[in-house]
Amino acid sequence: MLRYIGRRLLESIPVMFIIITGTFFMQRFVPGGPFTAEKAVTPEVERNLEAYYHLNDPLWKQYADYLWDLTPKRFHPLALAGGFDLKEAFGIDFRPSFKYPNRTVNEIIAEKLPVSLELGMLSLGVALAVGLPLGILAAVKRNSWIDYVCSSVAMTGICVPTFVLGPLLVLGFAIHLGWFNASGWYGPIDRVLPSVTLGSVYAAYIARLARGGFLEVLGQDYIRTARAKGAGETRVIFRHAMRGGLLPVVSFLGPAVAGILTGSFVIETIFQIPGLGREFVNSAFNRDYTLILGTVILYAGFIIALNLVVDVVQVWMNPKLKFE
Amino acid sequence: MKSRSALLFLAATALAAAAGPPQVLRVGNYGEPQDLDPQVVTGVPEHRILMSLFEGLVTEDPHDLHPIPGLAESWDISPDGLTYTFHLRANLTWSNGDPITAGDFLDSYKRMLTPSFAAEYAYLLYNFVQGAAEYYQGKLTDFSKVGFKAPDTRTLVVTLKSPTPYLLKIIACHYAWDAVPTRVIAKFGSLDQKETRWTRPGNIVSSGPFMLKAWTQNQKIVVERNPYYWDAAGVKLDGIEFYPTEDQPTEERMFRAGELDTTYELPRAKVAVYREKDPTELRIDPWLGIYYYRFNVTRPPVNDKRVRKALALAIDRDSLLRNVTRGGEQPAYAVSYPGDAGYAPTAQLQGGVAEAQRLLAEAGFPGGKGFPRTEVLYNTHEMHRQIAEAIQAMWRKNLGIEVGLVNQEWKVYLDTQHDTHDFQIERAGWIADYPDPNVFLEIWETKNGNNDTLWGNAEYDRLLHAALAAKDDTARYAIYQKMDAILVDECPVMPIFYYTSVYLVSNRVRGWWPTLLDDHPWKYVYLEN
Numbered sequence: 001m002l003r004y005i006g007r008r009l010l011e012s013i014p015v016m017f018i019i020i021t022g023t024f025f026m027q028r029f030v031p032g033g034p035f036t037a038e039k040a041v042t043p044e045v046e047r048n049l050e051a052y053y054h055l056n057d058p059l060w061k062q063y064a065d066y067l068w069d070l071t072p073k074r075f076h077p078l079a080l081a082g083g084f085d086l087k088e089a090f091g092i093d094f095r096p097s098f099k100y101p102n103r104t105v106n107e108i109i110a111e112k113l114p115v116s117l118e119l120g121m122l123s124l125g126v127a128l129a130v131g132l133p134l135g136i137l138a139a140v141k142r143n144s145w146i147d148y149v150c151s152s153v154a155m156t157g158i159c160v161p162t163f164v165l166g167p168l169l170v171l172g173f174a175i176h177l178g179w180f181n182a183s184g185w186y187g188p189i190d191r192v193l194p195s196v197t198l199g200s201v202y203a204a205y206i207a208r209l210a211r212g213g214f215l216e217v218l219g220q221d222y223i224r225t226a227r228a229k230g231a232g233e234t235r236v237i238f239r240h241a242m243r244g245g246l247l248p249v250v251s252f253l254g255p256a257v258a259g260i261l262t263g264s265f266v267i268e269t270i271f272q273i274p275g276l277g278r279e280f281v282n283s284a285f286n287r288d289y290t291l292i293l294g295t296v297i298l299y300a301g302f303i304i305a306l307n308l309v310v311d312v313v314q315v316w317m318n319p320k321l322k323f324e
Numbered sequence: 325m326k327s328r329s330a331l332l333f334l335a336a337t338a339l340a341a342a343a344g345p346p347q348v349l350r351v352g353n354y355g356e357p358q359d360l361d362p363q364v365v366t367g368v369p370e371h372r373i374l375m376s377l378f379e380g381l382v383t384e385d386p387h388d389l390h391p392i393p394g395l396a397e398s399w400d401i402s403p404d405g406l407t408y409t410f411h412l413r414a415n416l417t418w419s420n421g422d423p424i425t426a427g428d429f430l431d432s433y434k435r436m437l438t439p440s441f442a443a444e445y446a447y448l449l450y451n452f453v454q455g456a457a458e459y460y461q462g463k464l465t466d467f468s469k470v471g472f473k474a475p476d477t478r479t480l481v482v483t484l485k486s487p488t489p490y491l492l493k494i495i496a497c498h499y500a501w502d503a504v505p506t507r508v509i510a511k512f513g514s515l516d517q518k519e520t521r522w523t524r525p526g527n528i529v530s531s532g533p534f535m536l537k538a539w540t541q542n543q544k545i546v547v548e549r550n551p552y553y554w555d556a557a558g559v560k561l562d563g564i565e566f567y568p569t570e571d572q573p574t575e576e577r578m579f580r581a582g583e584l585d586t587t588y589e590l591p592r593a594k595v596a597v598y599r600e601k602d603p604t605e606l607r608i609d610p611w612l613g614i615y616y617y618r619f620n621v622t623r624p625p626v627n628d629k630r631v632r633k634a635l636a637l638a639i640d641r642d643s644l645l646r647n648v649t650r651g652g653e654q655p656a657y658a659v660s661y662p663g664d665a666g667y668a669p670t671a672q673l674q675g676g677v678a679e680a681q682r683l684l685a686e687a688g689f690p691g692g693k694g695f696p697r698t699e700v701l702y703n704t705h706e707m708h709r710q711i712a713e714a715i716q717a718m719w720r721k722n723l724g725i726e727v728g729l730v731n732q733e734w735k736v737y738l739d740t741q742h743d744t745h746d747f748q749i750e751r752a753g754w755i756a757d758y759p760d761p762n763v764f765l766e767i768w769e770t771k772n773g774n775n776d777t778l779w780g781n782a783e784y785d786r787l788l789h790a791a792l793a794a795k796d797d798t799a800r801y802a803i804y805q806k807m808d809a810i811l812v813d814e815c816p817v818m819p820i821f822y823y824t825s826v827y828l829v830s831n832r833v834r835g836w837w838p839t840l841l842d843d844h845p846w847k848y849v850y851l852e853n
Contacts, residue, residue: 031743032735037366038753040742040773041444044461048442052518101518102359103541111541167573175581182581183574185543269571272578274542287735 001315004323005308012304019300020070020293024063027284027292034098034287053098066293069093084110098288105294108279113298115185116275119198119267120260122191126199127206127256134203135210136237136245142215150207157204166197166270183272194271198264202256209252214245243317250317254310258303346562347851349833352569352578352587356542360523362499363436363443369588371499373566376547376846377530378502381410381429381480382495386848387837389759391496395424395503395531395554396480405487410480417552418505419535426474431506434467441516448500452491454483487793489800490760493665497758497841505529533559533847542568560835560850576828585830585851592650592707595826605828608652609838612661613755613823614764615653617700617715618741621779621816623748625696629814630687635749636673636818638680638722639715644820648714649707651826656819659811660764660804664840667761667801671809673819677722684723692724699728702751703737711820712751741776752776755823759840761804762791768811779816 035041035049050056054065073091086092086106094105131154138150170193174180184190217223218241226240264277276295283291315321357370362378365371383394396410416424436443437450439462450456454471458464471483484491495501506515508529513520521527525536533555534547548563550556567584569575572591578584590598590606598606617635619626626632641655662668681691689695700716702708712729719725727749732740740746754774756763766772769788770780787807794800811817825842835848 030736031739032733035444036735036738036742038738039366040776042447042773044450044457045442045444045446048439048446048460049444052440052442096519100356100358101364102361102520102523104519108541167577170577175577178581182577182583183569184583270574272542272567272569272571272574274540278542285734 001312001323005312008308008311012308015304016297016300020067020297021063023293023296024066025059027287027289028059030287032287034289036287066095069095070297083107094294095290097283097291099283099286099291105290108291109276109294109298112274112276112279115273116261116264116268116277118191119194119264119273119275120257122195123198123202123260123264124253124257126195127202130199131203131206132210132249134207135249136214138207138211139214139218139245140233140237147211151211154204154207154211157200158208160200162197162201162266163270165200166193166267169193169197170270183270185271185273185275190271194267194273197270198260198267202260205252205256206249209248210245213248214241217241217244220244247314247318250310250313254306257306258299261299261302347560348563348565349561349846349849349851350565350567350583350585352575352584353545353566354568354588355570356568357545359518360528360536360539361504361518362502363432363441363445363504364518365499366444369566369568371843373545373547374499374502375532375843376534376564377528377532377536378499378504379532379553380495380499380502381412382492384496384839384843384845386835386845387839389493389497389839389841389843391492394496399492405489406484408482408484408491410482412478412480413554414478416531416554418508418529418531419550419552420505420508420529421552422505422507422529423477424503424531425477426480427477428506429480429503430472430474432503433470433472435504435506435509435515436500437467437470438516441518445498445500448494448498452484452486452488454485489792489794489797490758490762493758493760497843503531505531534561534564537563544568555847559847561846564846579828579830584828585833586836587828590826590828592826595650595652598828604831607825607827607829607838609825609842610654610663610840611755611823611825611842612664612759612763612840613753614656614659614661615711615751615753615820615823616656616659617818617820618750618752618777619779619816619818620745620747620749621777622745625687625689625698626748628687630683631689632815632818633673634680634683634687634723635719636680636815637675637683638677639718639820641821644711644714644718648710649821652824653821654824656822658808659768659817659819660761660808661756661822664756664761664764665759666797667804669808670805671812673812673815680723684725689725692726695723695725697728698725698748699730700749700751701730701732701737701740701747703734704731708751742773745776745778749818752817753823756841761801765791765804765807765811768816777816779814781810781814784810 041049054062070092076089079085079089086094096104097108100108134150134154138147141147170182173193174182180193181190223236223240226236264275265281267273268275268278279291280295280299283295315323353372354369357373358365358367360373360377362374379394381394381396382391385392395412395416397413398411400409412424412426418424433449435441436446437456437460439460446460450460455464455469456471459467459470464470473481475481509515509520509522512522512527525539528536530536530550533550533553535550537548538546545566546563549559549561553559569578569588572589575584575587575589576591576594579587595606619632621627645653645655657672658669660667660669684692700712702712709731716727716729719727741750741752754764754767766788767774769775769785784807787803791800791803794803829836832851832853834850834852836844
């Protein structure tokens with residue numbers, strides 16, 4: 001297994017390289033730049049801005065300079081302790097943002113990523129806590145009214161978009177009942193509505209996938225054997241069927257976690273949360289070259305890592321699969 | 325001097341304490357500011373926050389924005405209009421106790437004009453001040469030759485290239501002329517670096533009614549009263565909290581939940597509800613801006629001014645404003661804004677649909693027959709789409725022509741507007757930076773960077789320059805009337821409506837008056853329960 005993981009990590013290096021190169025050049029070919037604004041930049045100002053940001057260097061040189069800035073040049077991992085400064089620790093310089101000139105991309109990510117991660121993990125928790133029981137219940141009580149109710153709830157969750165559910169929850173629980181703030185991310189209570197909103201969509205998918213997975217597993221021979229040997233229903237579900245039934249959920253979780261982290265843009269906008277999802281999207285609108293690259297590199301890294309984790313977990317859970 | 329500031333500090337604190345619970349205004353402020361350095365930023369949310377932290381030589385009157393003494397208590401203008409001498413108040417201090425001197429202004433302007441610093445709003449200095457443009461381009465390296473002098477610590481002398489009747493308005497309404505604490509900035513890095521940490525709480529030092537207390541990115545910015553401000557006793561609020569509420573519906577929900585005292589905007593769909601249920605908190609104020617369609621006068625069929633005028637006349641502006649925009653806007657039949665610093669254009673688009681049809685027939689397209697393929701470009705936005713669709717329908721009905729609609733993402737659209745000019749008709753808007761009719765007229769000069777119609781008129785340009793040399797506003801405005809007449813006749817742009825600011829203000833807020841720039845100087849605002 002370790003050899004497998006090592007090989008996958010090595011394979012990811014050329015992938016990252018291609019992603020960085022592709023993004024770097026694609027973003028330059030899009031019309032408009034970081035300083036394109038309604039009030040036109042005068043030629044004198046434009047000249048000075050381009051000199052300041054080295055935008056008038058030949059493009060290959062800008063690319064080479066950027067790659068050099070990204071290359072690790074030293075090894076002081078302890079420097080990470082104070083503020084996760086990659087430049088201090090490894091000499092990796094993501095440079096300042098174009099839109100927020102007095103903040104480096106590193107700083108923006110270090111401040112906002114933990115927020116998005118927290119939102120993502122809480123939403124995932126909500127999704128699993130609501131989706132799994134719904135799905136398992138629906139599978140076990142298949143074709144009964146319980147099944148129909150659970151499946152309908154799941155279908156509603158899939159169909160209602162977050163930008164409808166979110167404001168509705170705020171209207172009901174924050175404005176009319178006054179139990180929560182209408183927006184913000186200040187205290188633990190502010191985590192509730194956003195996690196519930198974001199989690200509900202994924203809860204719905206997890207419920208349907210769990211239902212499908214469990215239905216397939218519960219029809220297998222070894223389950224009949226377990227029942228014939230006298231195992232109670234709870235034991236059958238939790239001890240025998242769980243691993244197989246959760247397989248489709250696990251394969252879904254990889255892209256789902258990536259989706260929760262990047263798709264949090266909508267939730268962050270509705271609830272005014274200082275997360276990275278908004279920067280990820282807005283940086284493209286702002287043509288903020290350095291921030292685009294920083295967030296793309298980060299998310300590419302996540303997706304690569306998550307896919308690896310999912311693959312490893314799947315092999316661990318399903319004895320029929322093996323590492324190749 | 326220090327003991328006097330201490331006395332003022334005590335007086336301010338005592339006053340504040342006597343007033344009861346802390347007066348903190350919570351403001352919805354659209355987006356996270358780029359920075360809080362007046363020489364780096366360009367946007368309106370930044371401007372609102374900077375109004376609390378820094379004060380200029382002159383500042384805005386809270387009722388009608390005319391320039392009133394700020395850090396300068398008085399000023400003299402030479403008879404030829406080229407030399408401004410500002411007299412700073414005595415005992416001015418930064419919020420760290422350091423004195424504010426004329427030398428600080430000199431150092432600030434030097435930083436703003438330093439080529440390697442690349443300040444985007446430097447043109448608000450170098451368009452007017454002698455030698456500044458050459459210094460900014462690196463052609464002049466001796467800053468003492470630029471038209472800024474500080475003969476003593478309380479006197480600043482500014483020498484201009486040519487008379488600029490609206491200069492004081494720019495200084496009052498825009499942060500580009502504010503002094504920055506260069507000695508403090510120098511502690512955090514080189515003066516020509518934009519990415520230093522000098523604007524962080526604890527580092528930043530201000531000259532205005534408030535100081536920065538806290539800044540959590542994308543959450544809130546908190547400012548508290550500045551006891552070192554020269555008029556600290558006149559500041560009523562104890563603090564302001566700015567919330568970056570980019571999403572309009574979210575901001576409205578926050579207001580309803582009692583989390584905000586003022587909002588930046590209001591979703592148009594909610595205007596009717598508020599008018600009915602909560603009219604005192606709804607504000608619809610005239611805003612100094614114009615919404616128009618720009619023609620590329622080199623492209624057929626809009627290269628013919630009769631076609632342009634026909635298009636401009638054939639729409640029902642009242643219906644558009646009543647049914648589509650629904651924000652209390654006023655229809656525009658001229659490019660200049662009526663009531664802008666006492667100027668109102670007399671030349672107006674006149675004639676209506678009958679005249680439009682006649683003009684179109686005269687241009688060779690009677691009843692719309694043979695009208696070539698034409699497209700209107702707008703930036704992707706729900707409101708612009710609705711307006712464009714309404715206008716498309718009006719042109720179809722009134723002129724018999726079929727016009728296509730194209731939308732592009734914001735920066736792609738701007739690139740088309742400024743660089744490629746690959747459009748026939750495009751939607752545009754122009755918001756004034758300061759209240760003067762020059763703002764709406766100077767952009768139509770031949771080859772002006774914001775013209776983008778590729779239209780030029782030698783007489784118009786001549787009048788524009790003559791206006792700047794006019795001996796007083798009456799003479800200047802008389803020239804502007806002629807320029808407006810040319811714009812109505814040639815029609816390089818089709819004015820549609822004048823903007824309004826639509827937003828919410830809590831019933832507790834006082835000292836808040838409607839102004840044309842939607843500027844509400846913070847030192848006059850307070851809360852009452």
